[in-house]
Amino acid sequence: MTTHTAKSREQFDDEIEALHLRGQWRFDEDVQRISKGAPPSGEPFLWKWTAIRNVLLEACDVMPDSLRQRRNVSFVNPGLRTPNATSTITAGVQLVTPGELAWGHRHTMGAIRFGIEGDERLYTVVDGDVVPLAxxxxxxxxxxxxxxxxxxxDRNGAWLDVLDVPLLMAIDQARFQPLGEMAQQQNAHNVNLSLRYAWRDVEPVLRGYGSAPASPYDDVVLEYANPVDGGPTLPTIGCYLQLLRGGFEGQTHHHSSAAIYHVVEGAGVTVCGDVELHWSAHDSFVVPSWMPHLHVNASKRDDAILFSATDRPLLEALKLYREDPPGPGVRPAPIFPGNFSREEA
Ligand SMILES: [Fe+2]
Ligand SMILES: [Fe+2]
Structure with a gap:
């Protein structure tokens, strides 16, 4: 039997809130919002390399030596409530001055780095192995x-950092540990090729596609493949490289993954929703999840090359990856680290 009281709905909601309970009827607004499909998370946004570089150079003067490990500026998406590039990925640029050492540590967050300024004398030591980051x-x-x-x-080194920080924070798996010493003991066998995709090996593969037909959205696109199983680079972050040949004008598409892009060379525009992101060498920009976008090479003659890192592997593992128009179900051609093919691995 139903009893009626003079209580208002609002009064009732307040009363049960004090009991740490919440009626599902109060989520109606959220239900309405997602009933039209998941909304894009964050905004399309571009960070110019000249601005990033100037900030990092000034940071060399402003920040004390004790913070040099942290001389990294993160890309803050103006459309997110957290200081990240996307809901699952944080990205930024780190600068290390000549002779400098950024002290050792480890974390549960997986990271990838893409070299911007440097040669073989700029390197990361990973579990004791030297890995050049040219x-x-x-x-x-x-x-x-x-x-x-x-x-x-004898000059500054800089690289793009991409980590799965927001994801691991959201699922309570973030953990950090300092080494306790400045640097690790370096292994005698020295260079580890399985963690490095050297540009000198990758570039000829990418440019080798010549005039062959390719993706109507990304032109020639390659996926950096994990050397162990041929899967994504990390379980949470996939990395791609695409060549937009002179005159390329991509078609509009969208997918459930979000991406951070870094311009390797060339200039062009990525139209994302109703925003035009005009990019040139070393700029970085973000394409949010679900947002329609297309890429155009500004030059009719010269190539443009884009590196990107996305949360596609995470979504695929959860069976949530979608793209529209639907893709042909074929993964981009893989590239393996250390100048060896999958067959030889
Ligand atoms: Fe780190
Ligand atoms: Fe795309």
């Missing part, structure tokens, strides 16, 4: 691996 190299620092960074050049 310009346009991709280097993996999987979850819970020790790492410290060294610059033995």
């Amino acid at each position: 310009a346009n190299d991709l280097v993996l620092t999987p979850s819970w691996t020790w790492h410290d960074h060294h610059n033995e050049m």
